[in-house]
Every structure is written in structure tokens, then in C-alpha cells.
Amino acid sequence: MSRPPLPPFDAVSAARKVRLAEDGWNSRDPARVALAYSEDSEWRNRSTFLTGRDAIVDFLTGKWQREQDYRLVKGLWAFSGNRIAVRFAYEWHDAEGGWWRSYGNENWEFAEDGTMRRRIASINDVAIAAADRLLLWPRDGRGDRRPDDHPGLEDLGL
Structure with missing residues (x-):
């Protein structure tokens, strides 16, 4: 099963790939x-190293149990051939109700079928007040996609 858009990427297809990834993560x-990752996908997420879809599912299950009311915005930074670099910010709260904004960069490498075979993520967390949240859109229960008219990273100064 292929996961379009497929490499090699141009500006339009790279931007589309980034938005599809954002939509998936916001679900x-x-x-x-x-499913967007190859079966043997390799990850570095902060200081955690993973290989394979089962490990990705386990990792994300724990992540979204800890990071509640998660909302993410990604932005294309650069692309070449089968690689894309992304900037992102996401907001979430912990079990005690403390709000956080996490900033980061990701380097992605894709297989010919459009699945991501390598993801390298560097992420920093900053405590924020609830009143300082910027990633606000209603939850619709159908994937919780960021509306097209919601500002992106550059518009928000992130």
C-alpha cells in the first residue's frame, strides 16, 4: 500500500506530506x-530510540496518555529528493493540569512507497500558562484536524 505523495518531493508535495502528517498526529x-511509517521505521524521539510499527504504536499510546488535549502544528522547513525537514510546535497539559508548549524539528526520510522509514526528532518543552495557549481549535471528534483558517507556525510567531 502506498502513502502519497511519493518522493521525490517538490514544494507542493512536500507541503502536502507535512499537512497529512499533522492531521494524522492530531487524531x-x-x-x-x-501506518504512515514503514514496517521497519527507525525513530529517535528525544532520547528514545524505536524500530517498527509496533514500537511506534506503544510509544504514541503512552505519549497521548501523558500529553492530554494535544494540539500540533507542523511547518515545512526544507526538502530534497526523499527527505523533508519540519518545524513544529504542540501544546498539551499534564495530569496535574500544567500546560506545556513543545517545540521541535524533525528530519524525515521516505521509502519509495511514501512511508516514512526514518524519523529524527529533537524537542524542547516550555511551561506556559493556560491563558498563553495559541493552538486553539474545537475538537470535532473526527480526527480533530486543525482548520485551514487557523494560523500556522509563522503566523503565530512560533
């Missing part, structure tokens, strides 16, 4: 998200 559905 907070680990099994759905894992």
Missing part, C-alpha cells in the same frame, strides 16, 4: 499514525 490515534 491521537496511534494505530492510524503508525
